Amino acid sequence: MEAADFIVIGAGIAGASVGYELSLGGKVVVLEMESSAGYHSTGRSAAVMSENYGPALWSRLVTSSRGFLETPPDGFTDVPLITPRGALFLARKEEQAQLFNQADELLRRGASIKVTTAEEALRYCPVLRASEFVSALYEPDCKDIDTNALLAGYLKGLRVRGGHFVPDAKVESLAHSGGVWTVTTPRGVFEAPVIVNAAGGWVQQIAALAGLSYRNVIPFRRTAVVFDPPAGSEIHTWPMTFDVAETFYFKPEAGRIMVSPVDMAPSDPCDAQADELEVAIAIDRIHRYTTMEVQRVTHKWGGLRTFAPDHEPVIGRDPEQPSFIWLAGQGGNGVMAGAAAARLAASFALNAPIPADIAALGITAEKVSPGRACVIDPAADAPVVGTIEAFE
Numbered sequence: 316m317e318a319a320d321f322i323v324i325g326a327g328i329a330g331a332s333v334g335y336e337l338s339l340g341g342k343v344v345v346l347e348m349e350s351s352a353g354y355h356s357t358g359r360s361a362a363v364m365s366e367n368y369g370p371a372l373w374s375r376l377v378t379s380s381r382g383f384l385e386t387p388p389d390g391f392t393d394v395p396l397i398t399p400r401g402a403l404f405l406a407r408k409e410e411q412a413q414l415f416n417q418a419d420e421l422l423r424r425g426a427s428i429k430v431t432t433a434e435e436a437l438r439y440c441p442v443l444r445a446s447e448f449v450s451a452l453y454e455p456d457c458k459d460i461d462t463n464a465l466l467a468g469y470l471k472g473l474r475v476r477g478g479h480f481v482p483d484a485k486v487e488s489l490a491h492s493g494g495v496w497t498v499t500t501p502r503g504v505f506e507a508p509v510i511v512n513a514a515g516g517w518v519q520q521i522a523a524l525a526g527l528s529y530r531n532v533i534p535f536r537r538t539a540v541v542f543d544p545p546a547g548s549e550i551h552t553w554p555m556t557f558d559v560a561e562t563f564y565f566k567p568e569a570g571r572i573m574v575s576p577v578d579m580a581p582s583d584p585c586d587a588q589a590d591e592l593e594v595a596i597a598i599d600r601i602h603r604y605t606t607m608e609v610q611r612v613t614h615k616w617g618g619l620r621t622f623a624p625d626h627e628p629v630i631g632r633d634p635e636q637p638s639f640i641w642l643a644g645q646g647g648n649g650v651m652a653g654a655a656a657a658r659l660a661a662s663f664a665l666n667a668p669i670p671a672d673i674a675a676l677g678i679t680a681e682k683v684s685p686g687r688a689c690v691i692d693p694a695a696d697a698p699v700v701g702t703i704e705a706f707e
């Protein structure tokens with residue numbers, strides 16, 4: 316039996332980052348069912364950071380994470396965690412109001428942006444079929460994230476601070492008695508007064524093992540496809556390009572182009588695979604919205620993105636068991652917003668105030684609570700969609 320102050324379940328970006336933060340406050344054990352960290356969602360992302368991506372509270376956590384990614388602590392990494400990419404958001408006529416709202420919100424948060432015509436956006440991405448769109452928002456400070464370096468930095472920091480990362484340690488049972496959690500895995504038994512549930516697509520299963528109520532935080536599959544770019548094109552300067560309606564995005568990826576049809580199919584937690592129909596849709600979107608021709612798919616993959624009904628963070632103490640902390644519902648923001656989300660989750664585990672910079676963005680314990688309206692309504696026998704007030 317190994318005793319600790321905190322047990323973190325899952326070693327994706329969520330578990331590794333909160334393990335790192337908590338290891339300043341006590342002994343941390345991070346348990347991972349796979350033989351290496353980051354095998355599931357974290358290793359399958361598009362690896363970008365955009366302050367214009369995701370729902371309101373998640374995108375604010377991206378803003379709070381920027382400083383860490385730009386200037387990580389000494390010794391965290393030998394390589395830059397982020398490198399320039401830029402992002403382009405394209406709007407059709409009927410999506411222009413949404414684009415302008417996004418621009419206003421970004422300006423309020425101090426992000427630098429440029430709103431331009433679709434025609435002028437060809438300057439950033441020359442293969443667009445500009446006639447399909449009317450206007451564009453360019454976000455120069457969107458970055459590529461070196462996810463491997465970020466994950467490795469967190470796990471190295473955890474180790475340096477006395478924490479213990481345990482792979483091949485699938486949590487099989489969880490029991491709470493006398494103020495202590497006992498966690499059983501094939502790698503042994505672990506005990507701690509506080510658990511952090513950072514199990515990505517599996518967070519509901521972990522809560523069920525702990526005997527806690529269903530919170531409706533569930534995974535959805537997304538497909539990614541990689542193909543060779545047009546011969547001779549200087550793709551490395553192209554931005555990550557989205558449409559505001561969220562029907563596709565594409566970006567340069569190690570000398571090739573990655574595209575996603577931004578599919579969102581409910582899934583069981585699993586080793587997600589690319590969906591063949593979605594691969595075809597991705598290729599069709601490239602042909603429709605750009606002048607590129609997909610001749611050969613070189614690589615494709617599937618990954619899980621886990622959401623609460625309102626798509627906002629599920630971070631905080633379980634309402635039935637305050638020593639069980641959720642760090643979940645990251646959707647498409649888990650890597651880019653992970654640094655701030657980890658500090659937020661750690662504040663709940665440590666019974667400390669929410670970090671001031673995060674609170675200043677209007678994030679309160681109530682707004683991200685696992686106890687907000689995300690439970691199954693027994694009367695209706697259907698999920699109740701949570702409501703988060705718009706950020707004033």
Ligand SMILES: Cc1cc2nc3c(=O)[nH]c(=O)nc-3n(C[C@H](O)[C@H](O)[C@H](O)COP(=O)(O)OP(=O)(O)OC[C@H]3O[C@@H](n4cnc5c(N)ncnc54)[C@H](O)[C@@H]3O)c2cc1C
Pocket residue numbers: 324325326327328329330346347348349352353354355356357358359360361362363364484485486487513514515516517537538539575617618619620621643645646647648649650651652
């Ligand atoms: C195609 C795609 C593109 C994306 N693009 C971006 C992007 O550009 N930027 C961005 O920020 N985000 C992006 N995301 C989202 C991002 O990948 C996720 O939000 C993030 O990785 C979630 O991290 P996590 O640690 O919660 O989950 P995971 O990485 O899945 O980690 C959870 C871990 O828990 C472990 N686990 C589960 N059950 C148990 C158990 N019983 N015992 C022990 N361990 C267990 C799992 O093995 C897993 O390693 C993308 C996702 C996809 C699929």
